[in-house]
Amino acid sequence: MSAGALPAFARGTINLAAASLGARGLFATDEFFGPLSRMLADEPAVFHPGRYDEHGKWMDGWETRRRRGPGHDHAVVALATIGHIRGFDVDTAFFTGNYPTACAIEGCHAPDGPDDATVWTELLSPSPLGPSAQHFFDCAADGLYSHVRLRIFPDGGVARLRVYGVPALDRKGRENEAFDLASALSGGQVIALSNGHYGHQRLLAPGRGINMGDGWETSRRREPGHEWIVVRLAARATVESIVVDTAHFKGNYPDACSVQAADLTGTTGDLPTLVTAASMFWQEILPEQKLAADRIHTFDGHLVKRADAVTHVRLNIHPDGGISRLRVFGRLAEGGKT
Numbered sequence: 001m002s003a004g005a006l007p008a009f010a011r012g013t014i015n016l017a018a019a020s021l022g023a024r025g026l027f028a029t030d031e032f033f034g035p036l037s038r039m040l041a042d043e044p045a046v047f048h049p050g051r052y053d054e055h056g057k058w059m060d061g062w063e064t065r066r067r068r069g070p071g072h073d074h075a076v077v078a079l080a081t082i083g084h085i086r087g088f089d090v091d092t093a094f095f096t097g098n099y100p101t102a103c104a105i106e107g108c109h110a111p112d113g114p115d116d117a118t119v120w121t122e123l124l125s126p127s128p129l130g131p132s133a134q135h136f137f138d139c140a141a142d143g144l145y146s147h148v149r150l151r152i153f154p155d156g157g158v159a160r161l162r163v164y165g166v167p168a169l170d171r172k173g174r175e176n177e178a179f180d181l182a183s184a185l186s187g188g189q190v191i192a193l194s195n196g197h198y199g200h201q202r203l204l205a206p207g208r209g210i211n212m213g214d215g216w217e218t219s220r221r222r223e224p225g226h227e228w229i230v231v232r233l234a235a236r237a238t239v240e241s242i243v244v245d246t247a248h249f250k251g252n253y254p255d256a257c258s259v260q261a262a263d264l265t266g267t268t269g270d271l272p273t274l275v276t277a278a279s280m281f282w283q284e285i286l287p288e289q290k291l292a293a294d295r296i297h298t299f300d301g302h303l304v305k306r307a308d309a310v311t312h313v314r315l316n317i318h319p320d321g322g323i324s325r326l327r328v329f330g331r332l333a334e335g336g337k338t
C-alpha cells in the first residue's frame with residue numbers, strides 16, 4: 001500500500017476516534033510520557049529530534065512509562081458518535097524503541113459512558129505491532145459502539161489510533177423535527193466533487209471552522225464554469241433550510257452559490273461516477289445566491305424550494321473558492337436508506 005493510501009475497509013467511513021469530530025480520551029492507566037489526547041489528533045504525527053519536556057522525550061502520541069512488574073496498560077476512548085466499526089489504524093509513528101509489542105481493542109455500547117457493569121466485546125484480538133508504522137486491522141464485528149478500549153502489551157507509545165466506521169443515525173425523537181442531515185456525525189458524506197485542491201474533508205464537520213484550512217477550498221478556476229460538491233445525506237429527507245458558512249474565507253469566498261438535489265433511492269452502481277455526470281441536471285432547490293466573506297448564510301423557507309424527499313444534494317459555487325461548512329436541515333422521509 002502506498003504512503004497515505006487507506007485500506008478498502010476505510011472506504012465510505014470516517015475516523016470515529018478523531019478529536020476534531022468530538023472523540024475524547026476518557027481514561028488511561030498511565031500517561032507519563034504523553035497524554036491520551038495526543039493519540040486522537042487529526043494531523044499525522046510529527047517528530048522533533050531535540051524536543052524534551054520535564055518527563056523525557058516529547059513524543060507525538062500517548063505514551064506510558066516502562067512497567068517494572070506484571071500487567072499491561074490500557075486506555076478508553078469515547079468515539080465522536082455511535083457507529084458501526086469497520087477497522088482500525090494503530091500507528092506507532094516515531095516510536096522506535098518504545099512501541100508496544102502488541103495491542104488488542106474492545107468496544108462497548110454505553111451512550112451514557114462505560115462503568116463497572118459495561119460489557120466489552122473484543123473487536124481485535126491481541127495482534128503484534130512494529131516500530132514506527134501504521135498497522136491496519138479490519139473489524140468484522142456487527143453492532144453499534146460508543147467507546148473503544150485499547151490495550152497495549154505491556155506498555156509503550158501509540159502515535160495515533162484511528163477507528164474507521166460509519167455513524168449510526170439516531171432517528172429516535174427526530175421524526176418531527178428538522179435537523180442537519182449533511183452532518184458527518186449523522187452519516188452525511190461527500191461522494192463527489194469537481195475540485196478539492198486545498199481539501200474538503202471538514203465541510204460537514206461539527207462546529208465552526210477554526211481557520212481557512214478547516215473546510216472545502218478549490219484552486220483558482222481559470223476557465224468558464226463553476227465548481228461543485230455532492231453530499232449524500234444521512235437519510236432520505238425533505239429539505240427545509242440550508243446553511244452555507246464562509247468562515248475565514250475572505251479573499252477567496254465564492255461570489256455565489258446554488259443547490260440542487262435528487263432522490264437516488266434504489267440507484268445502484270458506482271455512485272460517485274454516476275453523480276458526476278448526472279448531478280448538473282438535478283432539480284434546483286436553491287437558486288443562485290450572492291455570498292459574503294467570513295459569514296454564516298442561512299437560506300430558509302422562502303428561498304429553498306420545497307422539493308420531494310431527496311437523498312443527495314449538490315452545492316454549486318460560482319465560480320470557485322472556499323466554503324467552511326454546509327448544513328442541510330430537513331425532516332426524515334419514509335424509506336430510502338441512502
Ligand SMILES: NC(=O)NC(NC(N)=O)C(=O)[O-]
Nearest residue numbers: 033055056057058059097098
Ligand atoms: N527516548 C525515549 O523516547 N525514551 C523514553 N520515552 C520518552 N518519551 O522519553 C522511553 O523510555 O521509552
